[in-house]
Amino acid sequence: MNQIVNSSDRPRYINPYFGGVLLGLLLLLTFYITGRGLGASGAIKSAVVTTVDKVAPQHAESNTYMKSFISDDHSPMYNWLVFESFGVFIGGLLSGALFGRIKKLRIEKSPKISNKTRLIAAGIGGVLFGIGSQFGRGCSSGAALAGTASLSFGGLVVMLFMFGTGYAVAYFFRKLWI
Amino acid sequence: MGPLIPQGIIPMGWDFVIALLIGIAFGFILEASGFSSSRNITGVFYGYNFVVLRVFFTAVVVAMIGLQYFDYFGWLDLNQIYVLPTFLSPMIVGAVIMGVGFIIGGFCPGTSYTAIAIGKIDAMVFTGGLFLGIFLFSEFFPFFEQFYYSDNMGNITIGEFLGISNLMFTMIFTAIAVIAFYVTWLIEKRVRKNHEEYKF
Numbered sequence: 001m002n003q004i005v006n007s008s009d010r011p012r013y014i015n016p017y018f019g020g021v022l023l024g025l026l027l028l029l030t031f032y033i034t035g036r037g038l039g040a041s042g043a044i045k046s047a048v049v050t051t052v053d054k055v056a057p058q059h060a061e062s063n064t065y066m067k068s069f070i071s072d073d074h075s076p077m078y079n080w081l082v083f084e085s086f087g088v089f090i091g092g093l094l095s096g097a098l099f100g101r102i103k104k105l106r107i108e109k110s111p112k113i114s115n116k117t118r119l120i121a122a123g124i125g126g127v128l129f130g131i132g133s134q135f136g137r138g139c140s141s142g143a144a145l146a147g148t149a150s151l152s153f154g155g156l157v158v159m160l161f162m163f164g165t166g167y168a169v170a171y172f173f174r175k176l177w178i
Numbered sequence: 179m180g181p182l183i184p185q186g187i188i189p190m191g192w193d194f195v196i197a198l199l200i201g202i203a204f205g206f207i208l209e210a211s212g213f214s215s216s217r218n219i220t221g222v223f224y225g226y227n228f229v230v231l232r233v234f235f236t237a238v239v240v241a242m243i244g245l246q247y248f249d250y251f252g253w254l255d256l257n258q259i260y261v262l263p264t265f266l267s268p269m270i271v272g273a274v275i276m277g278v279g280f281i282i283g284g285f286c287p288g289t290s291y292t293a294i295a296i297g298k299i300d301a302m303v304f305t306g307g308l309f310l311g312i313f314l315f316s317e318f319f320p321f322f323e324q325f326y327y328s329d330n331m332g333n334i335t336i337g338e339f340l341g342i343s344n345l346m347f348t349m350i351f352t353a354i355a356v357i358a359f360y361v362t363w364l365i366e367k368r369v370r371k372n373h374e375e376y377k378f
Binding site: 013020034090094130 | 238312347
């Protein structure tokens with residue numbers, strides 16, 4: 001069937017359709033319990049607002065964007081998505097431990113590029129994703145996945161344009177991956 | 179009848195405990211499906227690994243159909259579900275920026291957290307980039323504040339926009355997903371034949 005990859009050095013991942021069904025049921029359960037979907041980028045936004053608010057409170061208060069996430073009675077870290085994202089990290093840790101994927105610190109990259117190139121690319125990609133997720137009102141989790149599943153038109157738009165752009169520019173960045 | 183927390187059936191005090199538990203399940207599924215590997219993820223753009231499309235589309239279809247059924251059985255009031263509001267132009271711009279970030283960085287925010295958990299340095303740098311990106315956005319917010327709030331279409335659903343029922347759209351989306359599963363399976367088989375250097 002697949003001559004290239006030996007079954008011995010192939011990591012054990014669950015069947016993707018099974019994973020998809022589990023993720024879909026989890027998303028459904030999340031809507032049923034909380035009335036909202038899953039998310040991820042919101043936790044980093046809370047971290048940014050908290051940091052700026054601690055380092056330069058006046059500056060944070062004068063910023064029209066950050067101000068909307070600051071409240072007098074609790075920290076911006078006291079937020080649903082922060083707890084959920086912390087859970088995502090723990091869940092990754094559990095799965096990684098169960099399937100034997102937790103190893104020493106390492107960098108994953110195409111053999112054609114250096115570690116430095118990979119890290120610079122990862123950093124730039126993160127910055128872009130951070131900026132884009134604010135304009136998009138969410139990232140692949142909150143907007144594309146949960147948004148589309150709850151039939152939000154904006155969620156569908158984010159999904160189509162995110163993946164569409166990925167395909168449109170993939171050719172130019174192929175050395176990073178293949 | 180759901181949603182349980184907004185209806186007061188589960189007290190608000192449980193909110194964060196539930197958030198943590200849901201997050202753990204979310205992270206577990208992402209990691210177990212192979213999303214802690216950036217080369218697995220970007221395979222969807224080069225045809226050698228469509229795991230992202232399979233997991234993502236299956237999850238959307240399951241949740242979408244599930245929500246409609248829950249509503250039909252009277253278990254869940256869809257009117258009380260949060261529908262992400264649509265700000266058309268800024269969301270298109272945001273999605274395009276995220277698409278480029280996806281290809282260059284190889285992760286999205288949720289997947290990068292699970293990759294950090296298993297020791298990927300590139301994921302740590304990616305998450306640092308997220309922090310910097312959101313910080314830059316906030317700092318320069320006044321320059322594009324007007325654009326950010328432009329094109330507000332409210333909490334419009336896909337069915338409302340297309341002028342069809344949401345049930346009809348769910349059916350169309352499910353059909354598209356099934357076709358996509360088959361076509362990408364064919365593509366993946368072809369690409370992998372000529373793709374010696376890729377190892378999971």
